[in-house]
Amino acid sequence: MKPDPLTDSIAAGDWARAEALARVHLSLKPDDMEVRRYLALALERQNRLPEAFDTYQDLLARLSSPPPSDIVHDLARLAFRLDQMDMAEKLYRFVVQAEPDNVAAIAGLAASQRQQMKYDAAIGGLKIALGSHPEDSELWNVLGTVVNAKNDPHTALTFFDEALRLDPDNHQARFHRGIAHAELGDFDSSLSDFFACIDGFSDPSNIASVRLTTAQIALCAGKTDIAWPLYEARHKTGTAMEVHYPFTAPRWHPGKSLTEKRLFVSAEQGLGDEILFGTLLPDVIRDLGDESLLRLGVEPRLVSLFARAFPKAKVYAHRTRREDGRISRHFDGFDEAQTPVDQWALMADFCATYRSTPADFPAHNAYLKPDPARIEHWRAWLNRLDNRPKVGILWKSLKTDIIRERYYSPFDDWEILLKRDDITVISLQYGDARAELDAAAACGFKIITPPGIDLKDDLDDLCALTCALDLTLGPANATTNIAAAAGARTWIITSPNNWVQMGQVHHPWYPAATAFMPHDLTSWDEVMARVDQALSKLINAPYRD
Known part of the structure; x- marks a missing residue:
């Protein structure tokens, strides 16, 4: 039996005190594995995830081989939370091999595979598990998230419905069903699901996530009276991200x-x-x-x-x-x-x-003012290239993961613009773009990188460059925001149902910018075709301003 103050602290959720007591105990008895596990738990509950992860690893190193699967499961869960998906997958697989009927580990394994876009492996494992556990709500929920990540929200809804039929209190499934409804543009059903589960979570991180997502979907629907109070959840009060x-x-x-x-x-x-x-x-x-x-x-x-x-x-x-x-x-x-x-x-x-309300947005609100001398510098450089219109493009974010990649047009879909011979394409892509630039060059497409500027860090000069270009074209990120906020001609290729649109077809925050949205996350080629048509109209206009 461990010291009562330690177990009492854990029972009371006083994790700081539990940590302090566990450290004192371990200073006297460093080989007490149960208390070391308490220490890892106390660190995790205080959202000190890297320290908790190291403590679990230290615990495993002190145990005999093979390690207990329950502690490996704890480590797998932390690896997932720390976005170490390859490690999480390996750890979950160890648990599943040791305990083939551990449905929590099976779900965790599939989720870690989903985050690495190993969709077929995740679906295959879940189908086998559901053959043995057809009544498990969480397995259906995770299957729905995998299918939704494959851009099939219609099918995903079927799996979320089954998860909720089996367990109407599965708040994760209800939340994920709300996401799928939103991706299909059914905001009323989405908000209904969110409000049904918004008070069902106990973890502050989950509470903040649900409230913030609800706010963003309400903004998509133009329901600002609902949205702005809930948008306070962006502060993540009471979580490690506050x-x-x-x-x-x-x-x-x-x-x-x-x-x-x-x-x-x-x-x-x-x-x-x-x-x-x-x-x-x-x-x-x-x-x-x-x-x-x-x-x-x-x-x-x-x-x-x-x-x-x-x-x-x-x-x-x-x-x-x-x-x-x-x-x-x-x-x-x-x-x-x-x-x-x-x-x-x-x-x-x-x-x-x-x-x-959307009506409160001003008709003209460009406010950034780049250095006039740098605008002239970039105009002179652009004019020396040729006499064609200069179009600055960027196509991706530095932050890439399963969620974000779905909301960006694949680089291959940019070919329709790159093959045009009536524009000069200037790269505004920050970060490592060598793979795409080499692929474009191999196809005979010319993308010119402006000299003497760090497109990621020299944002003042970047602002001047966008004002010297005839057009800045790309997804909603720092570069297009800077160009639009400076009043430069900006076309933003945004995802469908983006909350900043607030239910409008135009861009209310930047009324002079033009927004191009695909019908869904699988039709990026269609939206790029519309961009191409709009570019032809712009170039062929009798008087281009």
């Missing part, structure tokens, strides 16, 4: 006055979203009454762009770090004691106030 800010001043919330208040506004989420939500700042400045009252915290690569856009405001670079499982954000050179603020906010906090 970001903590250093302010002592109170946080602004809708309804509080801004007039003549010293306000600090921090950007949030990804770089593209920082630019997107930056379109709210002119409204904020209007209500402040004086731009000099505004302090901004933005991604370091955006500081010069935002400083030029808002010259009377003070702009700081934000830095984010994780220490002891806690994420904190700080701002270079900002000291609240030296530069007092009356209140602080995150950029998207203003959505409900200034963008309560």
